[in-house]
Amino acid sequence: MKPAPFSYERAASLEEAVAALAVAGDEDVRVIAGGQSLGPMLNLRMVRPTRLVDIHRIEALRAIDVLADGGVRIGACVTHAMLEDLPSGDRFPPGLAEVLRHVAGGIAYRAIRCRGTIGGSLAHADPAADWPSTLAALGATIELAGPSGRRSVPAGAFCLGLFETAIEPGEIVSAVVLPGSGIRRWGHRKHCRKAGEFAHAMAVCIERDGERLEVWLGSTGGAPVAIALDRAALAAIGGSEAQQRAGVREYIAAALPDAISPGDAYARHLHAQVAAEAVNDTLANRT
Amino acid sequence: MKMADASNAVKGADPRDAQAGHPAYASVGHPVLRPEDERHLHGAGRFVADIAWPGALHLAFVRSPVAHGVVRSVRAPALAPGESFWTAADLQDVARPIVAKLNRPGFQSAPYPCLATDRVRFAGQTIAAVVASSRARAEDLAEQVEVDIEPLPVIASARAAFEADAPLMHEGWSGNHFMKFTRTFGDFEAAVACAEVHLTRRYRMERLAPSPLETRGCLAVFDRAQGRLLFHTCCQRPHIQRDFLAEQLIGIEQHRIQVVVPDVGGAFGVKTNLYPEELALAAISIKLGTAVRWIEDRMEHLLSACQARENDEGVTIHANRDGEILALEAEYLVDGGAYSMLPSTSAVEANMSANVMPGPYRIRNYRATAMSACTNKAPTGPYRGVGRPAACFAMERTLDELAHVLGIEPHELRRRNLIAPDAFPYTSATGLVYDTGDYPPMMDTAVRAMGHGEVRAAQQATAPDARERIGIGYAWYVEQTAHTAKEFFARGSVVLYGFESARIKMDISGSLTIETSVCSHGQGHATTLAQIASEVTSIPMDRISVRAGDTDVVPYGNGTFASRSVVLAGGAVHQACGRLVERLRVIAAHLMQVAPGALTLGAQAVHGPAGTEPLPFARLAQVALQYVHELPDGIEPGLEFMSSYRPPVETGAFSAGVHAAKVAVDIETGAVRLLDYLVVEDCGQTINPMIVDGQVHGGVAQGIGQALLEEIRYDAQGQPGTVTLADYLLPGFGEVPEVRIEHQHTLSPFTAYGMKGTGEGGCIGGPAAIGNAVTDALRGLGVSVTRAPVTARDVWMALQAAGSRAGAGDPPAEPAYTWMPPQ
Secondary structure (H helix, E strand, O other), X not given: OOOOOOEEEEOOOHHHHHHHOOOOOOOOEEEEOOOOXXXXXXXXXXXXXXXXXXXXXXXXXHOEEEOOOOOEEEEOOOEHHHHHOOOOOOOOOOOHHHHHHXXXXXXXXXXXXXXXXXXXXXXXXXXXXXXXXXXXXXXXXXXXXXXXXXXXXXXXXXXXXXXXXXXXXXXXXXXXEEOOOOEEXXXXXXXXXXOOOOOOEEEEEEEEOOOOEXXXXXXXXXXXXXXXXXXXXXXXXXXXXXXXXXXXXXXXXXXXXXXXXXXXXXXXXXXHHHXXXXXXXXXXXXX | OOOOOHHHOOOOOOHHHHOOOOOOOOOOOOOOOOOOHHHHHOOOOOOHHHOOOOOOEXXXXXXXXXXXXXXXXXXXXXXXOOOEEEOHHHHOOOEOXXXXXXXXXXXXXXXXXXXXXXXXXXXXXXXXXXXXXXXXXXXXHHHHOEEEEEEOOOOOOHHHHOOOOOOOOOOOOOOOEEEEEEEEEOOHHHHHHHXXXXXXXXXXXXXXXXXXXXXOEEEEEEEOOOOEEEEEEOOOOHHHHHHHHHHHEOOOOHHHEEEEOXXXXXXXXXXXXXXXXHHHHHHHHHHHOOEEEEEOOHHHHHHHOOEEEEEEEXXXXXXXXXXXXXXXXXXXXXEOOOOEOEOOOOOHHHHHHHHHOOOXXXXXXXXXXXXXXXXXXXXXXXXXXXXXXXXXXXXXHHHHHHHHHXXXXXXXXXXXXXXXXXXXXXXXXXXXEEXXXXXXXXXXXXXXXXXXXXXXXXHHOOOOOOXXXXXXXXXEEEEEEOOOHHHHHHOOEOOOOXXXXXEEEEOOOOOEEXXXXXXXXXXXXXXXXXXXXXXXXXXXXXXXXXEOOEOOOOOOOOOOOOOOHHHHHHHHHHHHHHHHHHHHHHHHHHHHOOOHHHOEEEOOEEEOOOOOOOEEHHHHXXXXXXXXXXXXXXXXXXXXXXXXXXXXXXXOEEEXXXXXXXXXXXXXXXXXXEEEEEEEEEOEOOOOHHHHHHHHHHHHHHHHHHHHOOOOOEOOOOOEOOOOOOOOOOOOOOOOOOEEEEEEOOOOOOOHHHEOOOOOHHHOOHHHHHHHHHHHHOHHHOOOOOEEOOOHHHHHHHHHHHHHHHHOOOOOOOOOEEEOOOO
């Protein structure tokens, strides 16, 4: 279980990294940051790049900045552990740090969180990863740096499918930008058979002041999926806690796209179940 | 900082204090910290992969991508100087194919070549090998090898092996079974006719990968000048491994083979076998006359190392209405894989399951069928527990079903059937001789410690629409340990494991070296064996070294497996130390000019009558090793004592245990959460209770893995679906709760200190106890556990099915049982 031969270079700056990505001939160049997904895939020879460009030492990509408009810019090489350990009492928009801490702290194991990065997770676009659905629900934009400068893609439109993203050849995820508006209530749930395992179902629900509930499902086998949740319908579901959860679950099950786990009743149930739990957590909690 | 100073032994409460009549020991029975942990905690352990050998080449195997086929051609890659490529034809003059045999009627054996000759029979079988300067380079070359295989129909399950159109797996066989038999014990038919209730259930235990932290690996160094093979490996039995290598390799006998086993990171039975990979490595090293290394990666391990279990079970209990079992019927159908492993064979699981099924219960009338099928999957063999987890699952799950049918508490039903304390020595229906046991108090302890009544009360108080349901389950087992030659002979084993050896050396300072024939793979022999030596000699632990795992150093013996080391190697140390002490007494008596009987031993000295100066061991050692002119006449110089211990009774010392699990089942997801896990165990006198607890904890983790997570999967074409640890789920700290342990000490009458082995018990009870607890939680919902692992998916699907049956007014799915009128 050793990788096929490849050449390796370490970029000292984002500009250097972008320049290094300029592909010559039939070269297959890949960016490596924390290497927590790419490493095993290299060793299993599931990917066989001819060259790796290592960006994890680029200091500028490890910054977390609060922007003038109140938003937050997270560098692509910020690790899950750095987000898990976000100090409280900073100038983040209300609720945001709690969501980031919770989601980051639930990714795999601490050892993996210490190396794995938010940008790497997005670029890799494993459907079972936590960030694609979470950042979509948070209304984030993904910043890409390429040979012709920088551009931004809404997180909800970033992941296109299984290991597929909006990244164009020659581009690198440079940052994630989160909006400055506060989060009123939120919920994030996933179902794993064991701690740290890739989730079989995952859902996040974000409610901002005066806005609708953003419900996004992850672990769908493809890109994260948004579920339109009508407040009126939600309000109509009453009864005991169990009945309410069942009601929300049924509502979400009805809205679940047919393409998600077709023919697998349990998998479809789990998607609706964790989404109902995330919605219920949201309604029950106030940050 | 020094981590564990063995001389500052932690002295815990002696478990025997409460038992009148047992002596209190100075070292035995105390939770002494393990000196060997210091190096492991500092990352300073030395495993096979850590052995630096300048110039050693690396080997990678070319493995079959298909489950069954005829190998038409194998084309070599383009090699650079110093690289080499090997197929079966290149090794046939050095290595014989492995043939595992069992001396039992109807057993069928077949050659298992180190590299496939003409046919491949499972995906992952070794076809060729490449040797290069690094593992990465060897893998590059291995993937360039072109293999042309003509596919054959695939047998992907035990049942498929017996279908009329199934291809014959091995030439000359009379069917696709390694072995099958039915045996009847007692007056079976008459007992069945007397029974009032007959209850049949079917279960399945999935296939497992034993998964030690350290995978397989070896470094073979053939020295042409000396004509000697130095074989570093991570195995459980250095001398047996040397015997196997000598048997398989052409033209090299044992005296020219040295097997060296450094630290071993877990083995669990998977490292008792001689593997084709190991044989190929040794053969290629001999051919090349150089050092070659193969360190298995996890994917290879999950593809091709010995797998286990995969046991389809059918059980019928014939009982009275009051729960007394009158007769028992069991059928085990095991998917044994493509080849038998040397030496335990693919029949070991089914045979053991059938043999041990009656467990701690007074069952005299018994019929068992055991079938081991040959299929296109990786070979199976011994994994901690061997057959007992399956037998326990079948027996204990069915007892809970019977208890439910009869309206008796499961623990009460068990109590009514346990072997009575005054029945020992007890010979089981299948002929196992249980030395001692005291089972009823263990059941009482488990029920009390689990708060059984409170669980029942909490279940009563659970709201009908509650999301979580709690349940409690028990599982019993007995564990035959330290059985020896006659017992293995009776089972048809070709290799007989009759004894273990120890050589005790006292040096001139009076410190001790123990050379033992057993081989620790994490069990802490360096501590337990030293404790026994310390107990006999009064020499403190920090003045005793234990050496193992080198056939040029340690005396011949069989190694570590089958829960035998403490009794047999401990017995050998006990015996050899006794001889040393006797010699020291004789020398002291001569120097003091008193009768040896007037002397006592203590504090590293021999003490004479009151008023005389004690003679320190160092002084006596000086006489024995240097000032030999002071020795009494007729006493040989030297202080080395070799002892091979063969127990007076060969049928083994029987440990026993009850596992109890309390679970919560989330009926909305099917997920099972362990709330509490208790083990009540009895392994006689414990030498080091902390190590016994460690054995239990580790075993329970594996039992939990089997109960809830682990499952090797193959598709209908025999393609493995679980070749990484992302697919094959092992339990981690998050899945293993704190395990509570209650000890009982029913001593064996024929072992030193009354000890019994305890290596395997921890992993036997998990699937049954957890399966019973989940079933108990879901009783009102019409769901019972029939498969291990119990997955959330299975539970949820079963709940849906039960719910729709109930909605339609249909009876439960399980054709439960038949009543017969009392006669």
